[in-house]
Amino acid sequence: MRVSTAPARQSDSRMFSVVVQGYGAGNQRQAELQIKVAFSRLQALMRSIALMGGRILEVIPAEADDLAAVPAAPLAPAAASAPSTPAPAPVTPPASHATVPVNLYKPKDPFIGTVLGNYSLLSDGAIGRVNHITFDLSEGNLHYVEGQSIGIIPDGEDANGKPNKLRLYSIASTRHGDNLEDKTVSLCVRQLQYEKDGETINGVCSTFLCDIEPGAKVKITGQVGKEMLLPADEEANVIMLATGTGIAPMRAYMRRMFEPGERAKNPGYAFRGKAWLFMGVPKAANLLYEDDFQRYLSEYPENFRYTKAISREEQNSKGGRMYIQDRVLEHADEIFALIEDPKTHVYMCGLKGMEPGIDDAMGAAASAKGIDWSVLRPQLKKADRWHVETY
Numbered sequence: 138m139r140v141s142t143a144p145a146r147q148s149d150s151r152m153f154s155v156v157v158q159g160y161g162a163g164n165q166r167q168a169e170l171q172i173k174v175a176f177s178r179l180q181a182l183m184r185s186i187a188l189m190g191g192r193i194l195e196v197i198p199a200e201a202d203d204l205a206a207v208p209a210a211p212l213a214p215a216a217a218s219a220p221s222t223p224a225p226a227p228v229t230p231p232a233s234h235a236t237v238p239v240n241l242y243k244p245k246d247p248f249i250g251t252v253l254g255n256y257s258l259l260s261d262g263a264i265g266r267v268n269h270i271t272f273d274l275s276e277g278n279l280h281y282v283e284g285q286s287i288g289i290i291p292d293g294e295d296a297n298g299k300p301n302k303l304r305l306y307s308i309a310s311t312r313h314g315d316n317l318e319d320k321t322v323s324l325c326v327r328q329l330q331y332e333k334d335g336e337t338i339n340g341v342c343s344t345f346l347c348d349i350e351p352g353a354k355v356k357i358t359g360q361v362g363k364e365m366l367l368p369a370d371e372e373a374n375v376i377m378l379a380t381g382t383g384i385a386p387m388r389a390y391m392r393r394m395f396e397p398g399e400r401a402k403n404p405g406y407a408f409r410g411k412a413w414l415f416m417g418v419p420k421a422a423n424l425l426y427e428d429d430f431q432r433y434l435s436e437y438p439e440n441f442r443y444t445k446a447i448s449r450e451e452q453n454s455k456g457g458r459m460y461i462q463d464r465v466l467e468h469a470d471e472i473f474a475l476i477e478d479p480k481t482h483v484y485m486c487g488l489k490g491m492e493p494g495i496d497d498a499m500g501a502a503a504s505a506k507g508i509d510w511s512v513l514r515p516q517l518k519k520a521d522r523w524h525v526e527t528y
């Protein structure tokens with residue numbers, strides 16, 4: 138490998154091209170890729186390449202005309218209608234963003250995973266069924282990073298006699314898997330159940346998964362998704378807004394940030410920022426991964442904050458049910474103070490229905506500070522700091 142030996146400068150804004158082989162998705166893995174990266178992210182990229190089994194062939198300073206392509210100036214100021222809305226600073230996407238692998242396994246040729254475990258995440262008195270399910274990946278090439286999803290093709294046929302189609306599920310484990318052996322993937326699945334014409338209807342795939350036994354073989358596709366990738370910056374602030382199984386990607390982030398075995402496996406990622414989880418559930422018995430989060434709170438009180446909204450057991454200031462958006466409003470000042478920091482990313486995941494409530498709460502909180510949320514939100518999105526995956 139050839140690496141430029143030019144001396145490092147203070148406040149280095151140089152760009153580098155990293156030539157790599159065996160990195161990326163599908164056929165890309167065979168080809169030589171050239172990835173442009175800022176000096177500040179060079180090390181993180183090299184670590185990511187090593188983790189993904191890639192080989193770095195060359196690291197060279199990027200040409201001057203390449204630099205023109207790199208956004209250096211702040212984003213355009215907010216529209217005239219909202220003169221006080223600050224423009225958020227742009228943030229380079231996670232170093233590995235462009236080359237995070239996707240779609241290694243397609244529906245026509247899925248990976249066949251073996252179920253290693255399937256257990257309930259709920260306590261006595263909870264509503265519904267939510268399970269943590271782990272699959273063995275050791276026979277294949279399905280690797281992933283935190284924030285991605287996989288597809289599951291349930292056995293059987295649909296109402297038209299056609300093979301069932303895939304459903305997506307957010308990955309709840311880190312790239313290293315729950316046992317840290319880099320060979321498993323875990324999901325957090327809620328069984329869909331609803332009433333129709335006096336009959337209880339069970340969702341096809343979620344029931345298939347909640348009922349599945351260890352040893353069963355399951356068709357898996359993907360991995361997919363780049364919306365919810367975690368920034369490589371160890372000092373980033375991460376605000377997480379989750380309802381129900383929306384906790385899945387957040388659980389992976391927090392394991393990466395705080396789990397001792399994970400930290401030992403990732404010497405290049407010693408999280409030092411602030412992680413703030415807002416978690417919405419109907420009952421305390423429906424809280425997911427609670428023991429782990431309590432442990433992180435006691436071990437990392439400076440870095441982890443945890444705010445719950447338990448709708449059927451707590452009341453908001455108006456005497457109604459306490460939803461996650463009520464908690465967002467309660468903490469609006471602190472949330473916006475964090476958002477002013479360009480290192481802050483916000484992640485939202487859960488049922489689609491949570492979006493309008495959060496949006497209203499952010500809007501109200503923003504306008505109390507003289508900020509137009511409808512202007513700021515797209516700017517945060519453009520700066521890769523506002524991440525939403527709802528379903």
Ligand SMILES: Cc1cc2nc3c(=O)[nH]c(=O)nc-3n(C[C@H](O)[C@H](O)[C@H](O)COP(=O)(O)OP(=O)(O)OC[C@H]3O[C@@H](n4cnc5c(N)ncnc54)[C@H](O)[C@@H]3O)c2cc1C
Binds near residue numbers: 343385
């Ligand atoms: C990116 C992404 C990530 C996801 N991550 C997760 C995750 O981590 N965990 C998780 O549990 N799920 C997750 N989902 C949802 C998951 O993909 C499935 O949609 C879910 O499990 C339901 O699938 P099913 O096969 O059980 O239901 P299906 O048998 O497909 O039934 C769903 C259909 O039932 C109907 N229906 C649903 N509710 C009602 C109702 N109340 N009244 C009448 N009809 C109704 C609708 O037509 C709906 O399309 C995710 C989805 C996406 C897109």
